[in-house]
Amino acid sequence: MKIMICGKGGCGKSTITVLLAKAFQKKGYRVLVVDADESNLGIGRLLGTPVSGSLLGHLGGKKALQGKMMEAFPKGKPLELFTEKWKIEDIPADCLTDAGGIQLMPVGKIEAFGEGCACPMGVLSKMFLENLEAQDEDIVLIDSEAGVEHFGRGVEAGCDIIVGIVDPTYESVLLSQKMQAMAVKAERRIYFVLNKLNEQVEGALAGHMPEVEIIAKLPQKPDIFTATLEGQALDVRLPEIDELCEALLAR
Numbered sequence: 001m002k003i004m005i006c007g008k009g010g011c012g013k014s015t016i017t018v019l020l021a022k023a024f025q026k027k028g029y030r031v032l033v034v035d036a037d038e039s040n041l042g043i044g045r046l047l048g049t050p051v052s053g054s055l056l057g058h059l060g061g062k063k064a065l066q067g068k069m070m071e072a073f074p075k076g077k078p079l080e081l082f083t084e085k086w087k088i089e090d091i092p093a094d095c096l097t098d099a100g101g102i103q104l105m106p107v108g109k110i111e112a113f114g115e116g117c118a119c120p121m122g123v124l125s126k127m128f129l130e131n132l133e134a135q136d137e138d139i140v141l142i143d144s145e146a147g148v149e150h151f152g153r154g155v156e157a158g159c160d161i162i163v164g165i166v167d168p169t170y171e172s173v174l175l176s177q178k179m180q181a182m183a184v185k186a187e188r189r190i191y192f193v194l195n196k197l198n199e200q201v202e203g204a205l206a207g208h209m210p211e212v213e214i215i216a217k218l219p220q221k222p223d224i225f226t227a228t229l230e231g232q233a234l235d236v237r238l239p240e241i242d243e244l245c246e247a248l249l250a251r
Helices: 013-026 043-047 062-075 119-131 149-153 170-186 199-207 222-230 239-250
Strands: 002-006 030-035 097-099 102-106 138-143 161-166 189-197 214-219
Touching: 002 013, 013 030, 013 043, 013 102, 013 138, 013 161, 013 239, 030 043, 030 119, 043 097, 043 102, 062 119, 119 138, 119 149, 149 170, 161 170, 170 189, 189 199, 189 239, 199 214, 214 239
Parallel strands: 002 138, 002 161, 030 102, 030 138, 161 189, 189 214
Antiparallel strands: 097 102
């Protein structure tokens, strides 16, 4: 199963991706985390490991990918990056970082001032996810870039389920409505997780989202906040995350 985690910046996408990865691993699944956010540098720390390598680096870097795109697209030719379907075990080792048995694969990062837009990374994310075949024992969690630009790039086409993370902000509520509409057009199932809740905000936030399917409600936890602020490994286990795993598997 390939699960895309979406939401606005700061809503908790990376945190929930890591918590889900560890929970699925404990359930016996082989877990791959795909870091598709070209500007977020923290997911390796949350998994407890320094990151080395990326898919973009394996392919020769951004300039090499841009060159292949410029060669193919003006001539109306398809961009060919993969000659055959990949399973997780086919991903080149120099793209992966092992985090206690969980495999982390960054698609690519913006590295330098003035290097240009992140569109090549979006194209690469889309092609990789469409090419990757997840087996029954596999869970692939994709930590997407913030916002909805990945919907415009069609990255969700390679995923089975979309999970939208909503925190207690008006911006997040508005974004959930846009994600819902875009997922319908993409013909992909989307479910929502309410995050950073306390008794005061839980009812109010849910009341602003009557048109969507809420699959989980996660509490605000000081130990999670501290770990994410200090870049520490997340070793917290929440019953709500275990329940979210079961709910996703049931879909």
